[in-house]
Amino acid sequence: MSLKEIKIRINSVKSTRQITSAMKMVASAKLRRAEDRIAGMLPYQQQLQRIVTNFLATDATFDSPYTAQRPPRRTALVIFTSNSSLCGAYNSNVLRRLRQLLDQREEGVEEWLLYPVGKKAEEALSKWGKAEGASARTPEEPSDNKARHGAWAVAEGSHQRLAEKPQYAEAAQLAGELMQRFASGEIDRVELLYHHFKSKGVQQLVCEPFLPIDLTALRQQSAGAALHRNYIVEPSVDELISALLPKMLSQQIYTVALDANASEHAARTLAMQTATDNANELLQELTKQYNKTRQQAITNELLDLVAGSMK
Secondary structure, three states: OOHHHHHHHHHHHHHHHHHHHHHHHHHHHHHHHHHHHHHHHHHHHHHHHHHHHHHHOOOOOOOOHHHOOOOOOEEEEEEEOOOOOOOOOHHHHHHHHHHHHHHOOOOOOOEEEEEEEOHHHHHHHHHHHHHOOOOOOOOOOOOHHHHHHOEEEEOOOOOHHHHHOOOHHHHHHHHHHHHHHHHOOOOOEEEEEEEEEEEOOEEEEEEEEEEOOOHHHHHHHHHOOOOOOOOOOOOOHHHHHHHHHHHHHHHHHHHHHHHHHHHHHHHHHHHHHHHHHHHHHHHHHHHHHHHHHHHHHHHHHHHHHHHHHOO
8 A cells, every 4th residue: 555545544534533523522412411301301200100109009999991901912012213323233223123023923913013213213114014025915915024923014104203302292192192092902012112221331222011001010119119198189099090191101102212312322422432442543553554654665765875876
């Protein structure tokens, strides 16, 4: 490699390093804002959870369509990804886990209804459908994805804004659609697939249930908590809990959206930091190679001059 080629490559790596360093700073700033939003939301979520568990600890009887236990023949899965790339394995981990869920043929599940939150999930599901011939089949012919996975379909609508800048109104709208379909019996179970933000360097991929509500688990959570049972409830505990459960479910979708958003920015910060470090290492190697090549060229010129003067 000539000196000119090495110089061009050094300048190219420097430009790339500037880009990755700037993207790291932007992602870090967005991560701090996401962490602040989570911290501001937690007191409300904890208080709402405490109120519900306080009432459940009294062994109150109530009837809610969101607690109905049915065989999970039709299962909805909400998949949280990002709208943009350059965030390491953040999106690929989610899509790999989704593919595993579709491939493993879970017992009892006959049909999946997929809710992609984020552009990357929408694009992946579109490619999978085209690759497996879902759009090219006639109505009486079984699709390839039905033969391999059992039937799966993508829900109508787009939720890219919920992935980019989570807002409670949009989260409540998505939660309302899921609750309406569950209450009507159109779907039998709902699960959430997302990254849980634990720290800047750790984002844990989880798949947790959303519907039906597990009252046993909620009562177990209240077992070790300090409970206050001196409530005067009007008109009745049944009506109050029936009003609180939809709010709790909407809050859960919003919390997961914030969690996934913070995980995305943390993953991008780490990816850009790694890219910047790699660029620095590559610059050191190229600089050494440039100096070595330049020194060799100067030495060769001196040898030519000495050889010419001795003739």
